[in-house]
Amino acid sequence: KNEVEQSPQNLTAQEGEFITINCSYSVGISALHWLQQHPGGGIVSLFMLSSGKKKHGRLIATINIQEKHSSLHITASHPRDSAVYICAVRVSGTSYGKLTFGQGTILTVHP
Amino acid sequence: ETGVTQSPTHLIKTRGQQVTLRCSSQSGHNTVSWYQQALGQGPQFIFQYYREEENGRGNFPPRFSGLQFPNYSSELNVNALELDDSALYLCASSLDNSYGYTFGSGTRLTVV
Numbered sequence A: 001k002n003e004v005e006q007s008p009q010n011l012t013a014q015e016g017e018f019i020t021i022n023c024s025y026s027v028g029i030s031a032l033h034w035l036q037q038h039p040g041g042g043i044v045s046l047f048m049l050s051s052g053k054k055k056h057g058r059l060i061a062t063i064n065i066q067e068k069h070s071s072l073h074i075t076a077s078h079p080r081d082s083a084v085y086i087c088a089v090r091v092s093g094t095s096y097g098k099l100t101f102g103q104g105t106i107l108t109v110h111p
Numbered sequence B: 001e002t003g004v005t006q007s008p009t010h011l012i013k014t015r016g017q018q019v020t021l022r023c024s025s026q027s028g029h030n031t032v033s034w035y036q037q038a039l040g041q042g043p044q045f046i047f048q049y050y051r052e053e054e055n056g057r058g059n060f061p062p063r064f065s066g067l068q069f070p071n072y073s074s075e076l077n078v079n080a081l082e083l084d085d086s087a088l089y090l091c092a093s094s095l096d097n098s099y100g101y102t103f104g105s106g107t108r109l110t111v112v
Helices: none
Strands: A004-007 A010-014 A019-025 A029-037 A043-049 A052-056 A059-064 A069-074 A083-091 A099-101 A105-110 B005-007 B010-013 B019-024 B031-037 B044-050 B053-057 B064-068 B074-078 B087-094 B107-111
Touching: A004 A083, A010 A019, A019 A029, A019 A083, A019 A105, A029 A069, A043 A052, A043 A059, A043 A069, A069 A083, A099 B031, A099 B044, B005 B087, B010 B019, B019 B087, B019 B107, B031 B074, B044 B064, B074 B087
Parallel strands: A010 A105, B010 B107
Antiparallel strands: A004 A019, A019 A069, A029 A043, A029 A083, A052 A059, A059 A069, A083 A099, A083 A105, B005 B019, B019 B074, B031 B044, B031 B087, B044 B053, B064 B074, B087 B107
16 A cells, blocks of 8 residues: 555546545655646646645645645636646655655546 | 756667766755656655765665765766666755755656
8 A cells, every 4th residue: 555645546627616636644744745747747846734724826735634634625627727736745754855655636627 | 046957858768778867956955856757656766865965765776876966966877777767757956855845847768
């Protein structure tokens, strides 16, 4: 079993819909990242969380440390949101910045 | 403020050859991590360099090696290439091994 699991693996939505992507992890962490990867391969960091909730534009990320779970929400989705969304954690106790990644969620938003 | 730059963007090599990939870290960052992302998979940690020293390594064989230079740019070298080395190689930089990372666009390596 992977240390970081995301669901769903694939998600299709119509423009304007509210989207939720989930991430569960089985290890102690010091931080959790939500990342966006477009077909060209480059990764953009969306959020880094260690507790609570963060919001940036139409994106909201939450984390529940006790339940070892995080969610990424996209409000009023748009076709330009189509990308792979990846959850990654920094495991507690590591002396260096190794990130452990989930397998990613492929999001397609249709006009 | 410049981001992370990786070169080349694409590369085709023959099995058994050697390859060098390059990464220029974001201005002000002194830590570089390298990841391998096979098709359809999440990135896997290869190693990290902090102030020119390797300070962490994932489950990759010794034929994967690296360097970090005084300007904090970095190289990833892979010897005796195998077909399974075909992947997107990502570089990420940060400051003092902090939690914030900036990723490059990656180098797509194809081994034939």
